[in-house]
Amino acid sequence: MKIAIIGAGAVGLFLAASCQKAGQSVTVFTRTEASASVINKEGITLTGRMSNITPVEAKHELNENETFDLVIVAVKSYHVSNVLKQFKLLWQKGCSWLFVQNGMDHLEELTAIPSSVYLGVMEYGLYKHDHRAVVDVRGIGQLKMAVYRNKQVSSSNKEVETLFPFSNLNVVWMDGYQKMLEDKLVVNVCINPLTAILQVKNGELRTNPIYQKEMHAYFIEVMNVLERGDMEQMWEYVLSVCLKTAANESSMLVDLKRGRKLELDAIVGYVLKRGHEKRIGTPKLTNAYEQLVGSSV
Ligand code: PAF
Numbered sequence: 001m002k003i004a005i006i007g008a009g010a011v012g013l014f015l016a017a018s019c020q021k022a023g024q025s026v027t028v029f030t031r032t033e034a035s036a037s038v039i040n041k042e043g044i045t046l047t048g049r050m051s052n053i054t055p056v057e058a059k060h061e062l063n064e065n066e067t068f069d070l071v072i073v074a075v076k077s078y079h080v081s082n083v084l085k086q087f088k089l090l091w092q093k094g095c096s097w098l099f100v101q102n103g104m105d106h107l108e109e110l111t112a113i114p115s116s117v118y119l120g121v122m123e124y125g126l127y128k129h130d131h132r133a134v135v136d137v138r139g140i141g142q143l144k145m146a147v148y149r150n151k152q153v154s155s156s157n158k159e160v161e162t163l164f165p166f167s168n169l170n171v172v173w174m175d176g177y178q179k180m181l182e183d184k185l186v187v188n189v190c191i192n193p194l195t196a197i198l199q200v201k202n203g204e205l206r207t208n209p210i211y212q213k214e215m216h217a218y219f220i221e222v223m224n225v226l227e228r229g230d231m232e233q234m235w236e237y238v239l240s241v242c243l244k245t246a247a248n249e250s251s252m253l254v255d256l257k258r259g260r261k262l263e264l265d266a267i268v269g270y271v272l273k274r275g276h277e278k279r280i281g282t283p284k285l286t287n288a289y290e291q292l293v294g295s296s297v
Contacts, residue, residue, distance in 0.1 A: 004068040010126035012074035017044040017054040028058040048137040077266035080106040103266025117148040125245030139245040146177035189222040192252035193288040203246025262296040
């Protein structure tokens with residue numbers, strides 16, 4: 001199977017190494033020529049809970065005649081628009097697409113793609129070293145997947161599942177994408193802004209009672225906005241992600257430390273917008289947004 005992976009962050013490199021290890025032919029598309037040449041020279045190194053070095057091809061630009069069976073888009077949510085424009089040549093080539101982003105803001109843009117689209121939620125704790133193709137696997141979680149739009153109308157969910165070469169990962173297929181993305185949104189709303197404000201690892205939000213109380217206040221607001229009733233179950237879930245990724249710095253904290261744009265609109269901004277529409281108050285999250293927005297370049 002020929003797979004294009006767009007994005008050479010922690011998730012993109014992790015999936016690229018996993019697919020290549022599973023015997024697929026992988027090409028990683030990077031934003032800069034420099035990062036493509038690092039991958040071509042050194043391969044992708046996984047350290048921590050998974051450890052190997054995998055040679056993978058990387059490129060900076062797509063050739064006109066190139067085609068793939070599967071395109072995995074693993075860029076930050078605010079780059080999805082640009083990626084769709086840049087890789088428009090692939091739209092008509094019948095490839096399947098898998099999008100793995102935090103937040104829910106980018107979904108509408110995906111309706112323009114004429115072939116099958118799938119969504120993924122990454123729950124492994126991953127940390128990419130700056131300027132290197134090295135990903136530290138700090139927590140083993142799951143890769144949740146769901147169909148967004150299946151153009152292979154005749155194929156059952158089981159057949160769709162075999163399209164994905166993630167035999168060496170814990171993949172869980174979900175019945176619908178909406179709940180899957182909402183669950184991840186709740187996790188990200190609870191963990192990402194607070195770890196960025198406090199500059200702490202994910203595990204501390206669970207072990208420090210003062211931090212946990214603050215996180216619970218964020219939790220109540222996002223659950224109210226999403227009008228979710230499964231409070232107890234979801235709170236357990238949030239705490240379990242804190243535990244599984246305890247040694248990890250959230251992606252928002254990493255972005256903040258590196259002076260990069262934060263996924264603030266896709267995560268907190270999305271909840272504030274929905275809360276505003278539904279006239280549901282979000283004072284804690286509004287405050288968190290205001291504290292962080294100045295740091296988002
Ligand atoms: O964005 C992140 O950092 C991750 O989605 C998660 C699950 C919060 C783990 O750090």
